[in-house]
């Protein structure tokens with residue numbers, strides 16, 4: 001049976017857990033756009049936009065961008081035509097305030113999140129991954145000090161997000177350690193087990 005109802009997915013995990021890495025293939029499998037708030041901020045910083053100027057220092061320090069800015073950005077992005085088949089949000093929501101906002105935006109259309117893929121990883125291993133990325137890509141927020149700070153921010157601000165979705169019964173825990181391919185297979189298997197069949 002072909003599933004034509006919109007599919008709304010989130011991918012969450014600590015910085016370096018592999019969210020952005022897995023998001024592309026996962027979005028392709030479900031025929032939905034992958035929307036990364038981190039990518040949108042970096043693009044704006046690169047292009048020197050007003051938004052970019054406002055978030056440059058915040059992201060470089062590994063702090064969270066204020067909810068008001070992030071929520072506006074997402075509300076605008078979710079009103080675009082390409083999200084008709086659904087979406088995969090990568091890196092959003094990252095605070096309980098963002099969860100409340102997203103929930104109310106979706107409720108206006110009688111919709112809700114179908115599944116939250118939680119990538120479970122080991123802190124030291126993800127710090128290593130990000131230090132490797134620092135050598136390859138030179139991201140300003142990938143110094144060891146800032147990476148450790150981002151892990152702290154994740155535990156304080158974003159771990160409670162998972163609790164909210166867990167209470168709604170939509171969290172799918174996936175082991176994020178192993179190769180990129182192994183993790184991708186585990187994610188698809190876990191979503192299929194939840195009755196969410198890929199479309200491609």
Ligand code: B4P
Pocket residue numbers: 014015016017018019020021022036037038039041058059060062063064065066070090091092093094095098129130132133141150176177178179180183
């Ligand atoms: P993000 O862009 O979300 O940064 P990230 O947490 O580091 O994740 P990313 O997706 O890039 O990396 P991944 O784990 O895939 O956010 C950046 C900043 O933007 C935040 O600190 C914050 O300031 C701001 N921001 C974004 N969203 C926000 C929001 N909603 N509210 C407020 N502020 C927000 O991959 C990491 C590395 O691991 C890669 O090099 C990859 O190659 C490697 N890797 C992945 N999987 C691997 C595997 N299985 N094995 C080995 N290496 C692997």
